């Protein structure tokens with residue numbers, strides 16, 4: 001299959017909408033990461049998403065709509081607390097889990113009785129949903145297990161020849177995926193930290209729980225049990241000061257390894273390694289978030305044998321950054337224990 005590389009003009013949008021109405025899959029930019037969209041009401045179209053990504057069938061997808069009114073079409077009810085969250089954060093980097101009324105394809109929800117819904121805060125994604133007149137099931141547009149794509153080039157690298165088209169809307173803004181919140185239980189639970197922080201949510205509905213993906217025996221969000229965001233080289237997280245970090249670099253270099261570093265300024269400029277990636281500034285964690293997936297993908301084009309990454313304070317957007325970094329590192333750590 002030839003992948004149609006489209007710019008962000010009206011004509012491109014109508015070509016992409018045509019593909020979607022012919023049950024094909026199309027990648028498009030959102031404010032978080034690029035998504036891989038298909039008609040959420042069509043089993044045939046949705047199955048092409050799973051196929052293109054190599055995604056396990058038991059990991060459900062988020063349904064993207066362009067306006068809050070549309071949420072009603074796919075859920076049994078919107079409880080008061082959910083309505084407050086919708087009013088506060090949608091459109092935005094926020095996904096809400098509600099009870100499904102069964103109108104979306106069962107492959108979208110992976111057979112669950114709940115459905116994840118999001119309204120992207122990006123003119124291209126919303127225009128595309130409007131033009132196609134479809135709810136779009138859309139996971140991140142990467143091969144399963146790889147870092148999510150924040151540019152059209154990243155998408156092509158993973159999915160060229162496997163999807164009908166891609167709309168290039170430049171680099172995404174937030175750079176990490178949406179916050180996923182489940183409001184179907186007794187207490188609201190953040191299943192995945194993301195662009196909207198726990199503090200922001202608590203200002204609207206009071207205290208919420210954070211599901212710990214790495215510790216939970218029974219993951220509440222099916223996606224949490226899979227490996228994610230892995231660069232090709234093993235990634236280690238360094239918790240310590242500059243001197244400690246340098247010592248780790250020296251230790252691996254002494255073994256003949258080419259050491260890559262992902263760190264923010266000013267630390268990154270003070271370390272001596274083989275390849276350093278400047279991941280924003282420590283005083284601006286949103287910038288670190290926006291650059292994180294660039295950093296992970298950057299090292300796949302280098303000959304680094306190992307990547308050492310700085311760690312960040314576990315608050316505000318730092319929570320989402322650390323969640324992704326820990327997942328990117330987990331599997332390699334397990335292998336080394």
Ligand code: TXA
Nearest residue numbers: 032034035060061114115116139140177178221222223
């Ligand atoms: O920012 C984002 O959310 C991006 C853009 C493209 O919108 N999408 C995204 O989709 O990150 P994906 O498929 O990579 O991640 C969706 C997450 C997975 O962890 C999945 O398990 C969870 O949401 N999820 C989806 N439906 C669910 C449901 N009904 N119950 C619990 N978790 C659900």
Ligand code: MG
Nearest residue numbers: 139140141148
């Ligand atoms: Mg993903």
